[in-house]
Amino acid sequence: xxxxxxxxxxxxxxxxxxxxxxxxxxxxxxxxxxxxxxxxxxxxxxxxxxxxxxxxxxxxxxxxxxxxxxxxxxxxxxxxxxxxxxxxxxxxxxxxxxxxxxxxxxxxxxxxxxxxxxxxxxxxxxxxxxxxxxxxxxxxxxxxxxxxxxxxxxxxxxxxxxxxxxxxxxxxxxxxxxxxxxxxxxxxxxxxxxxxxxxxxxxxxxxxxxxxxxxxxxxxxxxxxxxxxxxxxxxxxxxxxxxxxxxxxxxxxxxxxxxxxxxxxxxxxxxxxxxxxxxxxxxxxxxxxxxxxx
Amino acid sequence: xxxxxxxxxxxxxxxxxxxxxxxxxxxxxxxxxxxxxxxxxxxxxxxxxxxxxxxxxxxxxxxxxxxxxxxxxxxxxxxxxxxxxxxxxxxxxxxxxxxxxxxxxxxxxxxxxxxxxxxxxxxxxxxxxxxxxxxxxxxxxxxxxxxxxxxxxxxxxxxxxxxxxxxxxxxxxxxxxxxxxxxxxxxxxxxxxxxxxxxxxxxxxxxxxxxxxxxxxxxxxxxxxxxxxxxxxxxxxxxxxxxxxxxxxxxxxxxxxxxxxxxxxxxxxxxxxx
Amino acid sequence: xxxxxxxxxxxxxxxxxxxxxxxxxxxxxxxxxxxxxxxxxxxxxxxxxxxxxxxxxxxxxxxxxxxxxxxxxxxxxxxxxxxxxxxxxxxxxxxxxxxxxxxxxxxxxxxxxxxxxxxxxxxxxxxxxxxxxxxxxxxxxxxxxxxxxxxxxxxxxxxxxxxxxxxxxxxxxxxxxxxxxxxxxxxxxxxxxxxxxxxxxxxxxxxxxxxxxxxxxxxxxxxxxxxxxxxxxxxxxxxxxxxxxxxxxxxxxxxxxxxxxxxxxxxxxxxxxxxxxxxxxxxxxxxxxxxxxxxxxxxxxxxxxxxxxxxxxxxxxxxxxxxxxxxxxxxxxxxxxxxxxxxxxxxxxxxxxxxxxxxxxxxxxxxxxxxxxxxx
Numbered sequence: 034x035x036x037x038x039x040x041x042x043x044x045x046x047x048x049x050x051x052x053x054x055x056x057x058x059x060x061x062x063x064x065x066x067x068x069x070x071x072x073x074x075x076x077x078x079x080x081x082x083x084x085x086x087x088x089x090x091x092x093x094x095x096x097x098x099x100x101x102x103x104x105x106x107x108x109x110x111x112x113x114x115x116x117x118x119x120x121x122x123x124x125x126x127x128x129x130x131x132x133x134x135x136x137x138x139x140x141x142x143x144x145x146x147x148x149x150x151x152x153x154x155x156x157x158x159x160x161x162x163x164x165x166x167x168x169x170x171x172x173x174x175x176x177x178x179x180x181x182x183x184x185x186x187x188x189x190x191x192x193x194x195x196x197x198x199x200x201x202x203x204x205x206x207x208x209x210x211x212x213x214x215x216x217x218x219x220x221x222x223x224x225x226x227x228x229x230x231x232x233x234x235x236x237x238x239x240x241x242x243x244x245x246x247x248x249x250x251x252x253x254x255x256x257x258x259x260x261x262x263x264x265x266x267x268x269x270x271x272x273x274x275x276x277x278x279x280x281x282x283x284x285x286x287x288x289x290x291x292x293x294x295x296x297x298x299x300x301x302x303x304x305x306x307x308x309x310x311x312x313x314x315x316x317x318x319x320x321x322x323x324x325x326x327x
Numbered sequence: 328x329x330x331x332x333x334x335x336x337x338x339x340x341x342x343x344x345x346x347x348x349x350x351x352x353x354x355x356x357x358x359x360x361x362x363x364x365x366x367x368x369x370x371x372x373x374x375x376x377x378x379x380x381x382x383x384x385x386x387x388x389x390x391x392x393x394x395x396x397x398x399x400x401x402x403x404x405x406x407x408x409x410x411x412x413x414x415x416x417x418x419x420x421x422x423x424x425x426x427x428x429x430x431x432x433x434x435x436x437x438x439x440x441x442x443x444x445x446x447x448x449x450x451x452x453x454x455x456x457x458x459x460x461x462x463x464x465x466x467x468x469x470x471x472x473x474x475x476x477x478x479x480x481x482x483x484x485x486x487x488x489x490x491x492x493x494x495x496x497x498x499x500x501x502x503x504x505x506x507x508x509x510x511x512x513x514x515x516x517x518x519x520x521x522x523x524x525x526x527x528x529x530x531x532x533x534x535x536x537x538x539x540x541x542x543x544x545x546x547x548x549x550x551x552x553x554x555x556x557x558x559x560x561x562x563x564x565x566x567x568x569x570x571x572x573x574x575x576x577x578x579x580x581x582x583x584x585x586x587x588x589x590x591x592x593x594x595x596x597x598x599x600x601x
Numbered sequence: 602x603x604x605x606x607x608x609x610x611x612x613x614x615x616x617x618x619x620x621x622x623x624x625x626x627x628x629x630x631x632x633x634x635x636x637x638x639x640x641x642x643x644x645x646x647x648x649x650x651x652x653x654x655x656x657x658x659x660x661x662x663x664x665x666x667x668x669x670x671x672x673x674x675x676x677x678x679x680x681x682x683x684x685x686x687x688x689x690x691x692x693x694x695x696x697x698x699x700x701x702x703x704x705x706x707x708x709x710x711x712x713x714x715x716x717x718x719x720x721x722x723x724x725x726x727x728x729x730x731x732x733x734x735x736x737x738x739x740x741x742x743x744x745x746x747x748x749x750x751x752x753x754x755x756x757x758x759x760x761x762x763x764x765x766x767x768x769x770x771x772x773x774x775x776x777x778x779x780x781x782x783x784x785x786x787x788x789x790x791x792x793x794x795x796x797x798x799x800x801x802x803x804x805x806x807x808x809x810x811x812x813x814x815x816x817x818x819x820x821x822x823x824x825x826x827x828x829x830x831x832x833x834x835x836x837x838x839x840x841x842x843x844x845x846x847x848x849x850x851x852x853x854x855x856x857x858x859x860x861x862x863x864x865x866x867x868x869x870x871x872x873x874x875x876x877x878x879x880x881x882x883x884x885x886x887x888x889x890x891x892x893x894x895x896x897x898x899x900x901x902x903x904x905x906x907x908x909x910x911x912x913x914x915x916x917x918x919x920x921x922x923x924x925x926x927x928x929x930x931x932x933x934x935x936x937x938x939x940x941x942x943x944x945x946x947x948x949x950x951x952x953x954x955x956x957x958x959x960x961x962x963x964x965x966x967x968x969x970x971x972x973x974x975x976x977x
């Protein structure tokens with residue numbers, strides 16, 4: 034038989050289109066990550082030499098200061114997530130209930146924030162928190178004393194929460210706007226008080242959106258670097274700052290790499306957890322936000 | 328006391344609604360005020376951040392143009408962002424097309440791989456890239472910066488083009504073939520014009536991703552290459568003057584204008600036929 | 602006339618198979634499509650008709666078998682070089698091009714000059730009664746108009762074979778009937794070969810020279826609509842095309858070329874041959890059955906029972922008689938020919954055994970009866 038045309042429906046048709054991007058990522062993304070992970074198992078400072086491949090990890094967890102920072106980062110990320118949920122939920126809910134014009138306005142505010150450069154947003158908080166900045170000016174106008182909030186953890190939390198708020202708002206709004214209000218009304222027609230209808234019908238239906246946004250915010254918060262660097266202080270540093278110090282200042286690739294791997298594993302674990310839950314319950318997964326920059 | 332009023336559940340009323348409105352209002356202010364405050368601060372006459380400013384002047388804006396560091400940082404960021412946008416759009420569009428066509432079981436995994444630079448904490452990527460680039464002398468080089476930014480920008484293109492492809496009717500490609508068009512011609516004449524909005528959106532996202540990129544850039548800058556966000560960061564770290572405020576204001580206004588243009592463009596774009 | 606001079610292509614499918622992991626979509630299809638004929642693939646969804654069409658078009662590669670068009674091996678060619686016109690169910694008009702540009706597209710691929718393109722497109726539009734629509738966009742057209750543009754586009758480069766994949770499926774009934782008339786007219790005027798896919802048996806009967814009935818990847822029977830209707834080769838074909846009375850039972854014996862079959866409610870006869878004890882079924886079309894008022898000639902098939910349904914369908918009347926518990930027979934007569942009767946009346950239905958067809962009885966019979974419906 035003469036040469037056969039393989040047909041337009043071959044399973045790998047168009048596969049060659051993937052090759053350039055794949056190759057690029059392999060060289061400039063996967064390879065560096067692999068190198069970093071390898072270094073974490075092979076490069077050691079004097080104190081860990083000879084301890085074995087996990088020497089850097091042992092060093093990390095044995096060091097009190099490191100663990101404190103890790104815990105602090107976790108807690109901060111948790112607080113930030115909770116704060117964003119508490120503010121985003123009402124905001125998103127209001128967005129679903131107001132007129133189209135108000136919705137535009139509220140959405141425009143979120144989008145404008147979302148699209149503004151990260152450096153600009155951090156800088157704005159820096160100005161705000163200055164000793165003679167807007168915050169203290171406002172406090173003075175109601176008779177309260179000036180606060181030295183720069184360099185403290187609360188400043189970092191407030192700043193991070195505002196910066197991450199759009200990441201919670203957008204998936205949450207998408208989720209809430211897809212909930213059929215008729216269900217809540219139906220519950221009321223069956224005798225449920227409005228508060229009960231909300232708790233038993235609306236809230237559970239909104240859980241997937243909250244979970245998606247919450248996961249995103251938490252993961253981003255864990256890896257934040259710029260905000261703690263700008264608004265915090267060395268005594269209150271977070272995990273990413275620790276990584277950067279080890280690598281940039283001390284060139285301790287083994288240790289820095291180990292910490293990066295720890296952060297990487299925690300991130301992957303959180304994503305995996307979410308994927309498991311969402312696949313088991315067939316929840317929607319609106320993980321398409323603009324990705325994390327600290 | 329009057330008899331209990333039956334409340335219309337469709338209308339927004341009552342104490343609960345008030346509270347919600349208040350919280351939303353606080354949220355809106357919380358989102359807006361920090362950014363808005365930068366605008367008046369950029370016109371302050373003094374070097375401090377005292378609010379309200381004691382005097383007004385344009386000097387920080389002048390500084391951007393006269394100070395060589397700022398001007399060259401701006402130019403570098405723009406140039407790199409343009410190159411990154413072109414490269415990332417090419418790679419990302421091809422990847423999105425490929426992903427939409429292959430029918431093997433690992434497709435989901437591949438999709439995840441293409442999106443991962445967007446999902447992983449940037450600091451990890453920064454450290455890893457720094458490690459490798461040091462060895463290959465790609466630190467302090469515009470080329471290295473472009474490569475690193477492209478890694479971070481490509482996922483945005485993939486997402487944008489994939490979204491466009493989701494609504495794409497693949498029968499159109501079959502129709503094109505049945506009418507005598509070879510695969511490349513089908514792509515150029517049929518597929519590309521239809522997914523063009525997604526490709527353009529992806530290009531825009533890639534540009535912005537590169538222009539605003541900070542963390543990885545911090546590792547890779549040097550005397551030969553300095554980007555605008557890093558310049559801002561350094562200026563802030565060294566407690567320099569409020570030129571940063573002037574730059575920030577310009578960036579915010581540009582962002583707002585681009586957003587407006589995008590929204591307007593979407594309104595006038597003819598929608599695809601079913 | 603030598604085949605090359607005929608406007609329509611002749612298509613030969615031999616041993617065509619298409620398997621996917623876990624299922625066989627097309628199983629040993631053999632078919633000769635004559636030059637210039639209108640052949641329809643008819644069958645339920647999943648029967649393999651669309652897959653076969655796609656193999657002819659080149660969108661699916663067969664697992665085995667051959668396809669030749671006018672003697673040329675099609676399988677060596679990618680779809681864009683086969684020169685076959687195709688019309689899709691969802692029209693597949695390029696949304697970003699005007700009607701003119703859509704129809705001009707295949708001509709541009711063939712490097713026609715600009716003037717020639719203009720003339721050809723104009724005449725193609727005239728042919729489908731859409732002259733002057735050239736500047737519109739597809740989304741500005743109704744469904745029927747879009748489909749006509751799709752047909753014009755597929756014909757403008759004068760292919761010798763036109764494939765149509767359920768093109769009228771998305772339209773409502775009235776529109777479908779008027780477009781069916783247009784398709785018939787086009788076929789008459791052009792004289793090229795039309796290969797049509799549908800699951801609507803009325804459509805198939807209305808349009809086609811011949812119909813190939815598909816079931817589970819195989820062609821059950823090919824023939825003219827008349828042949829399929831009056832002499833179905835399998836139980837599936839009988840029940841798929843129009844209404845049929847199918848009585849299952851056991852063959853008792855053969856005599857004078859007819860077989861007596863014991864069914865619920867009596868004994869029926871039909872021409873043919875079968876071994877005693879074989880499971881067979883007797884298939885009779887409702888139009889062949891009469892209402893018997895007085896005992897008539899001997900040797901007729903007869904069933905009796907109460908009328909359970911009486912329906913006036915405009916030009917005809919439909920009567921359902923329960924001749925045995927759980928079994929009924931349907932008859933049809935032109936309006937006004939029936940004596941007055943009502944639901945509940947006990948009546949006798951009778952018909953000539955030669956109007957019945959004897960078929961092997963298995964719901965999944967895939968082998969056609971030896972003497973009936975051979976591919977011609």
